[in-house]
Amino acid sequence: MELDLSQPAAGLTAQLVDVESVSGSERPLADAIARALAALPFLSVHRDGNAIVARTSFGRAERVALAGHIDTVPVAGNLPSHVDGGLLYGCGSCDMKSGVAVQLKLAAQLTSAARDVTYVFYDCEEVEAERNGLLRLSRARPDLLAADFAVLLEPTGAVVEGGCQGTLRADIIARGERAHSARSWLGRNAIHDAGGILDVLRGYRARQPVVDGLRYHEGLNAVWISGGVAGNVIPDECRVSVNFRFAPDWRAEHAAEHVREVFAGWEVEVTDSAAGARPGLGEPAAAAFVAAIGGQPRAKLGWTDVARFDALGIPAVNYGPGDPQLAHTRNENVPVDQVAECEERMLGWLRGAA
Amino acid sequence: MELDLSQPAAGLTAQLVDVESVSGSERPLADAIARALAALPFLSVHRDGNAIVARTSFGRAERVALAGHIDTVPVAGNLPSHVDGGLLYGCGSCDMKSGVAVQLKLAAQLTSAARDVTYVFYDCEEVEAERNGLLRLSRARPDLLAADFAVLLEPTGAVVEGGCQGTLRADIIARGERAHSARSWLGRNAIHDAGGILDVLRGYRARQPVVDGLRYHEGLNAVWISGGVAGNVIPDECRVSVNFRFAPDWRAEHAAEHVREVFAGWEVEVTDSAAGARPGLGEPAAAAFVAAIGGQPRAKLGWTDVARFDALGIPAVNYGPGDPQLAHTRNENVPVDQVAECEERMLGWLRGAA
Numbered sequence: 116m117e118l119d120l121s122q123p124a125a126g127l128t129a130q131l132v133d134v135e136s137v138s139g140s141e142r143p144l145a146d147a148i149a150r151a152l153a154a155l156p157f158l159s160v161h162r163d164g165n166a167i168v169a170r171t172s173f174g175r176a177e178r179v180a181l182a183g184h185i186d187t188v189p190v191a192g193n194l195p196s197h198v199d200g201g202l203l204y205g206c207g208s209c210d211m212k213s214g215v216a217v218q219l220k221l222a223a224q225l226t227s228a229a230r231d232v233t234y235v236f237y238d239c240e241e242v243e244a245e246r247n248g249l250l251r252l253s254r255a256r257p258d259l260l261a262a263d264f265a266v267l268l269e270p271t272g273a274v275v276e277g278g279c280q281g282t283l284r285a286d287i288i289a290r291g292e293r294a295h296s297a298r299s300w301l302g303r304n305a306i307h308d309a310g311g312i313l314d315v316l317r318g319y320r321a322r323q324p325v326v327d328g329l330r331y332h333e334g335l336n337a338v339w340i341s342g343g344v345a346g347n348v349i350p351d352e353c354r355v356s357v358n359f360r361f362a363p364d365w366r367a368e369h370a371a372e373h374v375r376e377v378f379a380g381w382e383v384e385v386t387d388s389a390a391g392a393r394p395g396l397g398e399p400a401a402a403a404f405v406a407a408i409g410g411q412p413r414a415k416l417g418w419t420d421v422a423r424f425d426a427l428g429i430p431a432v433n434y435g436p437g438d439p440q441l442a443h444t445r446n447e448n449v450p451v452d453q454v455a456e457c458e459e460r461m462l463g464w465l466r467g468a469a
Numbered sequence: 470m471e472l473d474l475s476q477p478a479a480g481l482t483a484q485l486v487d488v489e490s491v492s493g494s495e496r497p498l499a500d501a502i503a504r505a506l507a508a509l510p511f512l513s514v515h516r517d518g519n520a521i522v523a524r525t526s527f528g529r530a531e532r533v534a535l536a537g538h539i540d541t542v543p544v545a546g547n548l549p550s551h552v553d554g555g556l557l558y559g560c561g562s563c564d565m566k567s568g569v570a571v572q573l574k575l576a577a578q579l580t581s582a583a584r585d586v587t588y589v590f591y592d593c594e595e596v597e598a599e600r601n602g603l604l605r606l607s608r609a610r611p612d613l614l615a616a617d618f619a620v621l622l623e624p625t626g627a628v629v630e631g632g633c634q635g636t637l638r639a640d641i642i643a644r645g646e647r648a649h650s651a652r653s654w655l656g657r658n659a660i661h662d663a664g665g666i667l668d669v670l671r672g673y674r675a676r677q678p679v680v681d682g683l684r685y686h687e688g689l690n691a692v693w694i695s696g697g698v699a700g701n702v703i704p705d706e707c708r709v710s711v712n713f714r715f716a717p718d719w720r721a722e723h724a725a726e727h728v729r730e731v732f733a734g735w736e737v738e739v740t741d742s743a744a745g746a747r748p749g750l751g752e753p754a755a756a757a758f759v760a761a762i763g764g765q766p767r768a769k770l771g772w773t774d775v776a777r778f779d780a781l782g783i784p785a786v787n788y789g790p791g792d793p794q795l796a797h798t799r800n801e802n803v804p805v806d807q808v809a810e811c812e813e814r815m816l817g818w819l820r821g822a823a
Contacts (some may be wrong), residue, residue: 417649
């Protein structure tokens with residue numbers, strides 16, 4: 116199967132969608148992308164497993180990275196693709212083969228540009244972080260990813276979404292003392308005590324800080340609760356798992372410290388955390404991007420792989436075709452016009468003055 | 470194996486303990502008990518599976534029932550029995566083969582008495598209620614169990630414990646609305662809302678009513694809590710399972726109504742309930758029993774099979790050798806002297822004036 120990079124972006128999206136690439140099974144699609152890129156003489160192409168990095172060498176002062184994952188969640192009876200009423204349907208159409216199609220269209224057309232460009236295609240974004248191809252590249256070949264600014268072409272409805280919030284998970288634990296429930300006053304009920312933890316959550320006032328000009332919106336929420344020993348036993352432990360989504364002006368360490376302070380007096384076990392990413396819209400490359408794309412940028416609230424660029428010191432934004440609410444749904448689709456619009460605006464930005 | 474009913478009650482206890490009879494495997498012990506009772510000409514013996522009912526026909530105006538289960542929890546490396554420092558150790562020594570030994574000693578000795586006696590030996594008390602031999606008998610042959618008063622020889626430390634409290638389980642459910650935890654304000658967190666359920670539990674004032682002269686002590690407690698969908702989802706359901714232990718002046722229906730009132734505004738699902746039993750210590754048979762045994766009766770707080778007698782309209786108390794706290798422990802034991810004491814006091818009661 117050979118990709119036809121000369122067709123319109125929506126047609127290319129359909130071609131990409133029809134090559135099934137559930138996480139872990141990206142090889143046929145990665146092979147096709149690598150072959151298509153290898154045919155473009157102005158790109159140097161590097162491959163790392165099922166990730167591919169293609170770089171221009173226009174000799175510009177500024178380099179930008181455009182990144183997208185080529186894997187999808189499991190197919191849900193939504194292949195092959197089809198178009199209906201201006202919408203292209205199919206597994207991965209929105210998340211995010213339309214973004215990948217835009218990358219490929221740009222790669223094929225930009226024989227020269229105001230900025231050097233690094234195109235990053237990577238695997239295993241839809242599964243556990245340790246398998247993520249962008250993480251693997253950022254550890255093994257950070258030199259390949261080096262750039263002044265990065266755009267992750269995840270679906271944003273074609274609106275620039277700057278940076279992303281961080282995420283932290285912690286277990287807050289109430290401890291009590293077991294007793295037979297027929298003589299409950301001989302014990303101490305840990306589930307009842309956990310009411311204090313829920314009180315803290317119910318009374319919590321989330322910050323909405325402005326970072327680099329974008330307003331974020333934090334949240335501290337219970338996502339799991341569990342406790343209980345038997346139907347006739349006063350339970351001696353109750354565990355509340357909380358998820359703290361924090362704005363990118365805080366590092367993960369600060370977020371952990373904050374959660375420990377909020378639950379002072381309780382046992383707190385931080386189970387995992389990932390810092391967010393500052394939008395960096397004040398940087399010249401980012402400002403030029405926003406000006407070229409137009410519209411009013413907004414803060415990205417969900418955690419995305421832009422944080423991996425931030426960890427490498429590269430400001431990054433999210434921008435791509437498709438409604439993010441449709442990601443992972445059986446009904447996933449992308450407006451044909453929006454794919455073309457994204458391609459056109461990014462072409463304008465990359466061709467324009469630095 | 471033939472039981473020797475002429476030996477002291479503690480020796481007979483040891484013999485019973487050494488015939489393993491984990492719930493469902495009572496046959497060898499039931500056979501031995503049936504053979505021993507069949508040898509006593511003044512008893513008519515009925516068998517139902519591994520349950521045995523033996524009745525005197527002294528022609529007295531009053532009939533009392535003495536009941537005990539012959540099964541044990543699984544053996545925990547605590548067989549065969551042994552005596553050390555006046556204590557008889559072994560699986561079932563406390564719960565409740567010492568009580569069964571007292572029943573058998575009484576059956577062998579009481580060739581005549583002031584009261585007719587029905588001795589009930591039953592299976593499967595230590596497992597799910599549906600398999601309980603006393604429940605089976607009470608459904609199939611309530612005529613065999615008919616009595617004016619009943620004593621269940623479960624371990625009480627040789628103190629009369631009157632009646633028992635009822636028990637009811639219900640799920641109290643908080644409902645919310647799912648959302649991505651990165652945009653938590655778009656949903657409604659059911660776990661946070663369940664804080665209101667825990668508030669009710671923390672503020673609950675349990676009754677301590679006096680029923681037939683005994684003070685009971687109720688309790689309303691969470692025994693399980695669960696909620697959560699995924700680590701990044703605002704949960705839309707949280708379920709708190711509560712166990713309500715209620716005094717025997719309330720029927721199960723009243724207890725259910727009370728729980729619904731306490732949690733008005735929440736969804737309440739009553740999952741199971743069992744009424745308690747009034748101690749009935751005002752009844753002449755019971756009063757005579759208490760007078761003969763001596764000591765200060767107290768309320769039984771845990772649910773026991775006396776409730777099955779109550780359901781048949783028979784007031785019942787718990788009275789037997791052994792510390793109930795040791796039941797189901799590997800270290801289970803019974804004081805040798807206490808077995809003899811229970812036998813002696815019950816002999817005095819049954820032989821005494823009506």
